[in-house]
Amino acid sequence: MLAPFSKGPVHVRFEGEGVITSATETGDVCVDTVRTAILPLYEQFGIIGSKLELRVLQRSCAGPGGKGGGGVVELRFGSQVRLPKTLHLNRSPGKVKRIRGVAYCTGVAASGNARMIHAARGVLNPLVSDVHVAAQYDQAPLVSSGDKSDLKGKKRTGIGFGLCLIAESCSEGVIYSADVPAPSQGGVTPEDIGKQCAYQLLEIISQGGCVTRVGAPTVLTLMAMGSEDVGRVRLGRDVVATEDIIGLGRDLKKFGASSWGLRDGEDDGSGDIIVSVKGTGVGNVGRKIA
Secondary structure (H helix, E strand, C coil): CCHHHCCCCEEEEEECCCCCCCCCCCCCCCHHHHHHHHHHHHHHHCCCHHHEEEEEEECCCCCHHHCCCCCEEEEEECCCCCCCCCCEECCCCCCEEEEEEEEEEECCCCHHHHHHHHHHHHHHCCCCCCEEEEEEEECCCEEECCCCCCCCCEEECCCEEEEEEEEEECCCCCEEEEEEECCCCCCCCHHHHHHHHHHHHHHHHHCCECECCCCHHHHHHHHHHCCCCEEEEEECHHHHCCHHHHHHHHHHHHCCCCCCEEEECCCCCCCCEEEEEECCCCCCCCCCCC
């Protein structure tokens, strides 16, 4: 969130025992969702998308007990702005035109990717003709064994698998995402993960709006920091009513932002909410006005 306001390009490398690239059971999204469903949202605010890059050099899942790690991720954020543009994303989200995704396995049989993809396509193919899911396999990363008697000892960690799906609407800038990891205690087949992720994606699409629950905090925060004009975004009623979004609105107001305006969307039967946000003009003093 701070990278668009830095004085120069940002290059951050995340690595070590605490880096988990997959989704987690506690609700964290995987690195693929950040790359394909959250970073594109910055383009709506005048940030050049071609200068944003998230590279996964080593994948790692949560593993048994949720204590995995050892992944390596690089973030390059090369587009900085003085003020985010005012957002007007209150049009109808339209219909889904294509679905993309990534199936990933770390330290388990690579055939699990094909099984997850086949199960997900079995649910989605009758609904959308353009479905493509990539498969990625990595060996489990090596981390310190923690044995004091053998300081150079290594062990494999971050074993697991999961699926990330992205649905793109015919309306530009509207993206829906779903993330399902294999539970740390095991006992779930790749076919179960594939079907669960596909059904989760359909449920998120049914919630409506132009921004999902995952991307809404990013959009609403940048709108509150933008130029002193009123921006509008269409959100699903179930998204606005979540504890996270209500808490974000209260926090922003506490830090000096304006209150949000809420009204029902157009009379199209969608039940969406139009959220109006007045920017506070939090500018980047390190950059001159272009």
